[in-house]
Each structure stands twice: as structure tokens, then as C-alpha cells.
Amino acid sequence: MTTLKPVLQVTDLNVSFGPDTVVRGISLTVNPGECLALVGESGSGKSVTARSLLGLAGRGAHVRAKTLSVAGYDAQKLSTRGWRKLRGAHVGFILQDALTSLDPLRTVGKEIEDVLRLHGSASGSQRAARVIELLQAVGLDDPVRRAGQRSGELSGGMRQRALIASAIAMDPALIIADEPTTALDATIAAAVLGLLRDLRRGGAGMLLISHDLAAVSATADSIAVMANGRIVEQGPRAQVLEDPQHPYTRALLAAAPSGKPRFTRLSPSAGAPSSAPQPSGAATTAPPLGTVDAQPLLRARGLAKSFPMAGSADFRAVSSVDFELFPARTLGVVGESGSGKTTTARMALGLLVPDAGSVEFCGEPWSAAAESARRARRPSLGAIYQDPLSSFDPRLSTASLLADSLSFGATRNPRSYSGEISQLLEMVGLHPDLAPRNPATLSGGQRQRLAIARALAPKPKVLICDEPVSALDVSIQAQVLDLLDELQQSLGLSYLLISHDLAVIRHMSDDVLVMKAGEVVESGATESVFTNPQHSYTRALLAATSSES
Amino acid sequence: MSIHNSMLPLTDPVLVSAGTRVPRPGATLARRLVRRLPTVIAAVVLLFFILAAIAPYLLAPDDPLAINPAAAFSPPGPGHLLGTDESGRDIYSRIIHGARPSLLIGAAATAAGLGLALVLGIAAGFGGRWLDFGIGRILEVLFALPGLLLALVFIALAGPGVGTTVLAVALTTAPGYARVIRGQIIALRASPMVEAATVLGRSRWRILTAHILPNALAPVAVLATLGLGQAVLWAASLSFLGLGSPPPAPEWGTMLSAGRTYLSLAWWMTFFPGLAIVILAGSATVLSRSMKAASSQ
């Protein structure tokens, strides 16, 4: 705040690895006390940019720039030694996942002390005292004990705070944070972002790197949107968010599901007409096909499940969960990690036997039935997962996977089902030319489309979707969510949709269950739950995610 | 700012095209060949030894048993490429003719070892908690006599000979293979792939035969290739120690054992048969590595 000299000034930065140029002529400026967010999807070059600013772009990287001034130093003139003096002392770096970014074999105290040892001349006892001070400053309780623990012994939020402590130990002029909250639950992420905001108030400039435009909007003063190694749009926060100029920025904003009513398209609609059965009205809010009067397809009563833990009491993953899923409707289950969402899904799928309670499917016992009795009814209940590739037999091609599913496991020879396979592929928006390919060679979005096609092959009534879009970029997520919407409308499917992402759940669900620590804390029609939350936890979740305001 | 880029990912959402992976231009062809060179060489070497085992007279027309006392202990040179032994027999011919018994012993031991490992590994992987526990304890005992020790104890009980060598080597190598196979099966049983097959309504039998076994047994080919080299090496070690097949036969280990006596006099008697084993085992290692790399891609 004292000087106007920028802590980061980059003009025309290019980074290439051999023949591949991954960053093309980008320019960035960060002033003291200011936060610039660099936003882009995977492969956009944002992480390489961040690492280049520290001289850590990696082996074989060729970095060129007209200006590369980092914390007042001309980085292009720095020797190896000079870089080492800069790193940690004048620039603090915070990486995504503190579980892997802190050495799992060393205590967090030692990791933080390293910075002080490398850049300061303070004595051992002074350093130890400073470590405690830092841990306190980032809001860790019982800092003396925390300093002696390893990253594996701390929770995700605590770890990330410890990593931040190591980045700010020398009061650096510039802090670079690469996806600092991506691995965290919403409520924890909000708190960590709050901590980063406080740091900026201390006068440090900050470069915040994220894939999520919405997540950075509350923290950033200005935003740069990056795609394919270029900055496509850059400007003050309000301008970029409210009046985006570049089509890519507009598409990114449109792809975010938050605040979009049910059945609104999130991805740009296809220009070419497709033979896939698509509903006509793309951006309309079509009413749900099913009605609550019908008999529920899936009904759970008093579900409970505990897992034995070595040397301590059983872990109660789920206690007393009730829900009903009606035809052609979507029931969203939202909760943070460890809330029991996936255990609930596995019981609904008949993969786990509940300790108490029961699941009924189409009005008949499901969880209480023997697997041999369930097997004949399984085609009516499909599932898709967060990581589709691991659910495919690695030896099978795309076409063989679908043939296997179409023939109910009788054959993998795609020849006798070639017509159906092409139809299925088109239905999920995949080109039929992909049929002979191994799924491992497909992109993340293509794999999830294939997983949906496989699940649809036996003509199910219900799909259980466990975090179906969590591993995908926001634009791909938008496409997959749109696809799920289309299929629901054209085929009358029912979804049990499980996600940690409140925005996804709100956009996709008719009814919602909010889970915490194995219990349903709130349930009801989605809009009424989200507009008028009754439980304090629901309110906390909403507050943590609605940071745009 | 005003960059228009038609390659941006959001522009063509539906009917995601087939061409996501653009093959690199031809400049990398040379690099790919260089990277595959060790694999190619290893394959050629193995084929050479297999040819030697099938038709040794094609590669070495001389009689490996022909005695010529006048030419005893000739060093490597024009007449005898790799020298001669104490009776004047040509070392090169003996190595080529020794390929058949050596490879046969190696192959038999690998087959027996893998066979035993398959039985133990599959039983442990599928047989339930108690069988797994029991086989685990058996493997632990076998591991407690590692390497040559188990083979030697076995030979002490059964007496030396070719059959014993095969069984001894099989017994030595089986526990390691069994553990790999069991690990594969256990990992696959808990995999999302099997869960997905269950959800699709596949029977347990179908999941076992169509998904778990084929994937679990894929590494067996890798193990067998690596194992062949190792088995030849172990068998030669036993022969070298005087516990293999009897002397006049041109088996590599026996040649080594005979050469040991003349180590300071005629180094080539030990060096070249040993080199044959090193090259064979090395090629098998390279090949198995390439197979593993290819299957994990």
C-alpha cells in the first residue's frame, strides 16, 4: 500500500516445452495489496504460468518475456542462487492439495521452519517460536501440538492453513496461490479464502489461480481469463463478471450451474441438428414429467450403516436416512466429504447391506432381497460414477463395452449390435467413429458420456449418479449436466444425484437431501430448501458457496 | 484480447469428435525406433537362442562332444571362436548345443513354478478368508528360505538331478509369482470395474471369468518371460555348484561348473557360457519390461 511499484509485472510471457508452446504472450500486473485471479480450465496454461514466475516451470521449459519483474527483481537476470533467495523470502507459493504439498514424512513445524532457516539467521529457538506464532496467525488451534504433527494427521483445512503459514513466514511481497481451495469442502474453502483475503490486507500482492470463476470472485480485485495459453479477457472483477466481452468468458459464466433454473441449458446448443432424441425447447423451464402422486420408484426407510474401525468404536457412516425417488424426477443428495452420501448410494444400489432399515425398488424389497433375486431387476437400476474409466474393463473397446451392456453380458462382440451401439453413442453425443476406440484414449467428458451410454443400454428407470461431474472442467460439466437433463426429459428417467456441489444439486434436483455426518439434516423441495433453509448447517453451506454477492 | 480462437473447447459441445488425439508428425518416428531398439534386440536374441535350441546344427555345425586333446585349452581365436575346453571341445558349439537343455530346464521350471503359483494365487484370491490366511502362511514359510536356500534344502531331501533342479527352481520362484497373482485378484475384486459389473446385473461367475481372471492373468505373460531368464539363471547356479545334470552334456551350468576348475588357466571356459546366460536373462528382462510398459498404457 505504501508504494505503487507493482509486485508482479509480466509482459509478453511465453513458455514452451520443446515444440509445444503452452503460454503465449501473456501480460499480468499485480500491485501491492491487490489480488489478481488467473482463471482457466485444465490445460489452459495457468499453472505453468504460476510456476514460471518462480523459475520452477520444470525441466525443458523455455521461458521468454519482455518484462518479468517479480517482487521488484528482474527475474530474467536471476542466477540459480538468486532465484533461491527470491523464493520463499519475497514470493510465497501455495499449492493445491496440502496433503501432497507438505512432506508426509516431516512435521508441519519443520516444513515451516525450513523457510525461516533458508532465509533468516534467527536461532533455532527463535525459529521455533516464530513457527508457533505463524500457526496461530493462520488460525490453527493448539499450535504447539500442530507443529509436531505431520500433514497426514491434520484435516484438509488445517493442512492448507499450515501450508499458507509456510508461504507467508517471511512476509513475502507476492503470494502465488495455485488452486488453494479446490480440494476442500465448501465451508472450509470459504474460511481459507477468508484467510487469503486477510493476508492481502496486510499489503501483499496476490496472484490467485483457479479453474472456478465463481470461487475467486469474492477474493479477486481483477480477473484474467486464460484459455489455450492466452489471456482472452482481463479487467476489473465487476466488468469481467457482469459484462464479459469474450465469448469464452461468456460461455464459462453460462456453464456455471449456480443460479440457473432447472432445465436451463448450461452449454451452447449444438449448431448442427443431431439425430439424437432431443427435446425441442433448449432454454425453457419444462415442468417435471413425474408427479408426486405416483408410487416412488426407490424408497429408503431408516437406513443405517457402520464400519468397524481398528482399535476403536465402529464408524457410523450413515444413521437413519429416509428418502423417496419418484418417476422422472431428480433427488439430489448434497453433503461434504464424510457425510455418508456415497454409503447411502451404495446401499441404494444393493452393494452394501444396511445394518438397519430397508430400500424398496418399484415397491418391492430391494436391500432385503438376495442378490440372485436382485440380479433380474438390476437392468432397471443403473449407475454412473465420478471416475468412469475405472468402472470399465480395461480390455474392452467402447463398442464392446456397449455390446456387453446391450446383451446383458451375453456377448462382447459388437457386430450383432452395431445399430444399437451407434444409436446409443449418438444419444449421448458421441461420434459413432469412436466405437472402436479404447475408453482410455477418450477425454474425461467423452468417458462420462460413454458411462452414461452404457448405463442406458439396459433401459433403466433409475440412474444413481455419484459425483458424476466432479472430475470435469466446468464447460464439460455443463455439457454432461445438459445431457442428463435431455435424457431425463426424453426417456423419463429418475436420478438419484449425489454431489458435494451445491450449485450442481440446485440446478439439477427437484427434491434435495442435505446430509451431514451420516444424517439427513434437511430435506424437501429443492427451491424451498435453498430459499428458506431451516437447519443451521444448510445455511452455513449456502453462505459458503454464495460468495459471489 | 481480441483473439479469436476456434479451437476453444466450448464451441463444439455435442457430437464430440473422434479426432481428439492428433498424431505427432514424422520427426518422432526415429525417436520411437530408438526407444524400441532394446526391445527389438532382446526379441532377436531370444529368437536366436530358441533357434539354437530347435536346430543347433544350423548355427554350429561342429559336434559339441568331439574330443580333440591336441587343441585343449585353445584361447578364443580364428579356429575356435570362443576357445576350447580341457578336452579340446569347441566352446561356441557347446554353448549353441547347450541352449536346448538349458532352455528346456528353464521353461519346465517356469511352467511348474507359474502353475503352482496360479493354483496358490487363485485359491488365495478367491477362496475366502481362511484359505487366504492359510496360503498366506505357507507363502511366508517359503519366503523364509529365500533364493537358493529353498532349492538347496529341496535338493538335500530329494537328491540331485535334472528333475530335482526343475522342481527346486519352480519351488524357489513360485511364492513370488503367487503373491503377485493373489494381489491382482484381490485388487480387482474390490475394483470399481467389478462394482459396475455387479450393478449391471452380472452373475458372480460371469464377473469372475469375464472380468477378474482375464485382467488378473494379464501379468502372467510378463512373469513368464521374466521367469524364463531367471529360471535358466537359477538352474545354472545349481549346476555351477555341482548339483545339476552330469558333466559330458553341453548344458550351460555344467560347462560353467567344469570351467571353474580351470578359472586361472582358461578364463573363456567360464566367461562365455556365463555370458550366454547373462545375455539370455538380460533379454528376457528387457522384453518383460517392454510388455509391462505396453500393457499399462
Add this chain to the structure above:
Amino acid sequence: MSPSATTSTRQGGALKASLRWLLSTLAGGIFVLWAVATAIFFGIRMIPGDPAAAIMGGPGSQASAEALEAARIEYGLDQPLFVQYFGQLRRLAVGDLGTSYSLKSPVSEVLAEIVPSTLVLAGLALVVAWLMALLLAVLSTRISVVGSAVEIISAAVPHFWLASVLIMIFSTALGWFPPVSTNTPGGLVLPVVTLALPLAGFLGQVMRDSLEKAQHSAFALSARARGESEIGVLLRHSLRHAALPGIALSGWALGSLLSGAVVVESIFARPGLGRALLSAVTARDIPLVTGVALVSAGAYVLIMAVSDLAERLVDPRIGEP
């Protein structure tokens, strides 16, 4: 809960866990020794012919009639099988390993004489192998060809050939080291190198994999971003991670050392466990074979326990709930 209460309960838990670990390790060890003894006991009796002859040199036994008679009495071969079996177990339990047929002296005395020699050889080789392995691992992360070459050589070069080649070069041709091993420093060089090289190649290759992973990990990146030098990253972070799989493979290392010792001790004419085993196998001296097998199995059990402890020391994540 007050901090002191937390500490005391944690200590109590740790003590309990240690005790449980000790008991299970001990039970596992006794089981292994019992199983080895049992397997050999029934193995001999499954061979057709006179069990006394089987114990004293196999079917072509050179043992005298008196010796065979003495063996019959010593092993109670005239008695029912289970009496013989429990008699053998009782003797083994008190450390009576019987009398060596070929050496004509108690097995326990023979072992006491030769074990230290093998211990010196294997211990030195293990230290040398670890040092070489760490060096190789660090080297091969820089030059990838080194890594693959070392891996192939360690898998393909048998001890006997390596020993022969070393003797040819360093004894016969150069005359630097004697071809017969003594306990002098010069006499130990060739056997130790023969044992250490293949082991170092194997360990180095496993260590390289985890070293490479550690060097490219997020925590190494954050250490560099803190201003840590490459040497600092290696010493303070990566090497510990690299050592872990090396420790986990200690059982394998023992196998390599003991099999190697059989070959090396007999080539370099050095007294020891391996050479005793080889001559016992050649003479089919079952009491001595049993003795060596039990000592080796005991060493295996011990080294597994020690490596387990060492792993917990380097990686405190193991053993924590």
C-alpha cells in the same frame, strides 16, 4: 480433555500397540521355524528307503552300519512317527540340533563356528550395497540410461559369473586381491563386491522409482518454492522417501545375500553358512541342512521384524490408526 490426559491415553495406546506387535511378530516367527522343521522332518520320511540312511547321506549313503544304528537310536526311528516328531520338536526347542553326519560334531557347534564369518561378509555387503544403491538411484534420476542398464544387469548377472569375472580381472590378471577370501581387508573386497553389486542394482532401481516420484512430487515443488536448493530437496525430503521401499525389501535382500553367500563362499573358499549348506547338501547331511535352514529362517524372521521397525521409524504413518 486436558492435554496431559490426551498424551497419557495416547502413550497407553502406543504401549498396547507395541506389545501386540511384539507378540504377533514372535508368534509368526515361531510358526515359521516350526513349519520349516516340520516340512523337513516329513520330507525325509516321504523319500522311499531307510530313513536312517536318508538322514545320513541319502540313498547312496556311505555311512557305516554303526553310524546308521546310532542314528536310528538318536532319532528314535524304531518308534511311532508322532513320537519321533514330538521328540524332534522337543530337542529343537531346547536348541539341540543333532549331530552332523559329515562333520561328526554337534550341529550347534558347527553353526556357532561359521555364522560369524557369514555375518561379517553379509553385513559388509549390505552396507556397501545400500551406499551404492543410493548413489545409483541419485545418478539414474539424472541419466536415465544408467537406471535401465543397472536394472537389467542386476536381474541378469548371476553371482557365480560375477565372482568368476572379478577373479579373472583382479586376481589372475591384475593380482590386486587374493582369489581366496580371508578376514583381512584385501581378502574381503572381492566377495563383498560380488554380493553387493547385484543387490545394489536391485535396490537402486526400486529406490530410483520412489526417488523420482518424490523429486517430482508436490511437496518437493513446495520445498523449491520455499527457496530450498536441489541438494536440500534431496537430503531433507526425497532420500527418505527413496529409502522406504529399500527397507521394505530387506527380506529380499537377505535372500540375495544368503543365496549369494552359498556361491561366493564356495568360490572364494571362505568358511561360512553358505559353504556349510552346500557341503551338507552334497553329502545330504540332513541334520546340518536342518540347522542351516533354521538359522536362515530365523535370520529372515529377525530381519523382517527389524525392517518393520525401521519402516515405522522412517515413516511414522505406518502403524498409526
